[in-house]
Amino acid sequence: MNSFSIKRLLGEEAKSQEVIVEGWVKTFRSNRFIALNDGSTIKNIQCVVDYGNFEEEVIRSISTGAAIKVKGNLVESQGRGQDVEIQVTDLFIHGKADAETYPIQPKKHSLEFLREKAHLRVRTNTFSAVMRVRSALSFAIHNYFQQNGFYYMHAPIITGSDAEGAGEMFRVTTLDAKNPPLTEDGEVNYKEDFFGKETNLTVSGQLEAEAYAMGLGKVYTFGPTFRAENSNTSRHLAEFWMIEPEMAFYDLDANMDLAEDFIKGVLKYVLEHCEDDLKFLEKRLLDEEKTKPQAERSEMALLEKLRFVVDNNFKRVTYTEAIDILRNSKPNKKKKFEYPIDEWGADLQSEHERFLVEKHFKCPVILFDYPATIKAFYMRLNEDGKTVRAMDVLFPGIGEIVGGSQREERLEVLQQKMADLDIPEEELWWYLDLRKFGTAVHSGFGLGFERLVQFATGMGNIRDVIPFPRTPQNAEF
Structure with missing residues (x-):
């Protein structure tokens, strides 16, 4: 007989049928009642043990964290809190868990403590719920693009270009760290390295995706990206996942339409398929909010926030309109913003973005037509010569969640922008080729997957929505 998942059993009508289920013990009360969970659902199933039917050694082996297999009859529960339970007829201990040293006990643990036990934290209700939502979001993303005529493209993880121009990249090399080969000028001679040039872990798959969009029409990447930014904040990771669609023949308006429809589609999917987990995470968030000062509490519960989007x-608001709103806002005039808005050209911070969404417009916002000086070289220059066809999607509680643009398809303009920023043409010769051979209007955007998971789960720290976070001074597990 094959094992049943607990999720399936809890959906079964109560009837005396023999079942097998395997999982980890959450609690064992009165040497009789086992709360068992197998990761398929936030809910446990109660397994009732008749003490007299089992050897004392077996009963002593049942403790929180132990992996067990039970066989028994699925019947209508006599107790509160569950419709069905298993009357155990046979029990096998897969693996014991020492009750004295097992760190995930049935009590409240701090998120900081659980980060130190990242290999075990998925056994808690919070992290199992987060990771199921993460999995559902991942499926929804692929499903959305596949249903809308996009092709999945694997962008290279090792690259010789810096798509963002940030310079904060992890170097990939096989050279001897203590005695690398040197040029006549005393510099490291990367011509003797594995790839014959200096290479890094990618910060974005966008440039390569552009190349494939100009042949396949619509593509998307969904893979790991890396930033060597020494930032220990609740919003940054050194290794994270990015979704980057690129579309030929899309202008900025079509790009904004796609971003809005895409985000709504994937969030609607988790609302429909992760109800139990979202309800649990909402209650967790409400309990957490009670400990905060009134002024710091969220105005919306988790499910309300998701439906709000x-x-x-x-x-849709231009950057110029947004600056005028922010400059004349009460927080700015009363110097409540940490970064005051004084003039056009300022790079907006999270506090400004959240004000626009949560206080002023009271709905998600797409800002567009940003100053060229604060955006990347590949964004299409507007006719005013000052702004580019960039767009950012802003969400409540998180600020920017999507960044994108119409790409610069004009060869001469792109060459001039690269020259102004000292980007050598020989480094991106192939990218310039796309403008020489059948150039066309095209657009795309990037969405940090962990930011989306944060929004969908209500978790305050980005380190708690990825299985094993990579941050400065931390590459454990």
């Missing part, structure tokens, strides 16, 4: 049209 799914059900509302995104407000």
